[in-house]
Amino acid sequence: MQIIWVSGPVGHIRKINLTYRHLLIGSCSLILALILVGASLQYFGFRMAIEYDPQLAKQLGNLHSPVEIENLNAIYKLKLLELNDRILANNQKLNQLETLNKKLEQLATPSALKSFSPKQNSLGGKFIPLNLASEANNSRPLELFSNISTLVHLQDQYAEALIHQNANFLKWIESKPTGMPIQNIFSISSEYGPRIDPFNRRESFHSGLDFQSPIGTPITVTANGRVLKANWDANYGRLLIIDHGDGYLSRYAHTQEIYVREGDDVRRNQVVASVGTSGRSTGPHLHYEIVKNGEVINPKGMLIGLTDR
Structure with missing residues (x-):
């Protein structure tokens, strides 16, 4: 770019050549000068504001004295x-909740299952003091x-661990035959163990509990599981067997009707049959058995809330 400048009465002509380099240097110099002027004005302006109107300076520049910062x-x-x-x-509330949950687990876990109850989670990690009051004097707010x-x-992690632990326990206990097979009024007419056979009057072993109840009384499954057998047996009459997994079976004998079929999935407290007197029976009752790994065990050691009747 070329600039021609004519001056004086005699028309003296001057020529100035401007390149892009000259323009760039000039622009940068102008910008730098404006920045320096602005910074100077800001600095001296705040200095004057602090001297003549400190409150205005604080509002404009968010400035605080050391005493004010210490107070903040x-x-x-x-x-x-x-x-x-x-x-x-x-x-403290979480600790109380954990203590109550442990007591509840003890009450809700039958004696036959206490040694198999799910173990507590192993915990560890860096020690961090919970109460920071003693360290406040030497600590900054940040x-x-x-x-x-x-x-x-x-x-949060502790609370989530408690929730996870309780959910696992609930899932575990629901899969074990710990519920009551008869919810309505009943009496135990024959205990588990040795007894005199009601038909031949000879000593025999009774492999379950007899719940004496009127014909048609609903029978509920005592844990989640799958129907393994639902048909006639010469001794047990109309027999229902539920597989609960982990080696546990429950047997419901002498029923009047069975409402489920082999292969059906059943849920705890679901009505699956009704009390009858089919098979080798002297009267209406439910003969209830629990099998663990192929051997019958005393149902009283498994049933929650069963009292002698």
């Missing part, structure tokens, strides 16, 4: 420690915030 830090610490107190209270965030995360 003290307020932040107080708020964070209040939050820490709430975390402590929640942690450090306290970081520690409290860690505690909240650990508390």
